[in-house]
Amino acid sequence: ELKVEQNPLFLSMQEGKNYTIYCNYSTTSDRLYWYRQDPGKSLESLFVLLSNGAVKQEGRLMASLDTKARLSTLHITAAVHDLSATYFCAVLYLDTDKLIFGTGTRLQVFP
C-alpha cells in the first residue's frame, strides 16, 4: 500500500526559530513535491525534487530528498509569521499514475 506520512502534524514555533518537517513514504517514487496551503485556499507548489540528494531552497525554506531512506525534509530557517500555513508533501508514482499526499503539517508561527 502506498503511504506518505508527515511529522509533526502540528507545529507551533516562535519567530526566528528553526525547525524541520519530515516526510516518509513507503515505496520507491518517481518524484516528490512540497505544497503550501493557506486556509480555504488551493495548493501552491513550493518544490519539486527529482533525484536522490536533491536540495532546493527558496527564501527561508529548504527541501531535500533521500530516496534510499525514502525521506524528504522541509527545513524552516528563522521562521516568520508569513510562513504560517499547512505544508503537504506529495509523492508521484508514475506506474500507477497516482500523486499521493502526506497527512499535512499545520505550522503556526507566533511572535
Next chain:
Amino acid sequence: EPEVTQTPSHQVTQMGQEVILRCVPISNHLYFYWYRQILGQKVEFLVSFYNNEISEKSEIFDDQFSVERPDGSNFTLKIRSTKLEDSAMYFCASCYPGGSGSSDTEAFFGQGTRLTVV
C-alpha cells in the same frame, strides 16, 4: 502563466442531486487528477486520467462518481447522487511528467470547488 481553472468556485446542492464540477487543465499536460479535501483534513486522491481513460481510482471513487474529458480541453467530475459526506473542497490537477529528471514535472492545482451538500 498557464493555470488550471475550476468552475464553479462554490456549489451548494441538495442531497440526492447530481453535480458536475468542471476543470480546464493546462493545455499541454497529459495527466489529470481529481482530489478532495474535507475541511481541515488531508488531501485525498480520487482518480487519475491519462490518454482519455481512467488510469487509477481510489476506494472513494465508487459508482456515484465519473469523469470525462468531453472536448479535449475540459475535464469534469460528476457525482450522480450527492450525499452529505460528499461536502468537501474538490481540486483538479494536471501534470506533464516528462522523462526522468525532466524539469517539466510540476503538478499544478486549480483553485478548487467547494461543494456543500444540504
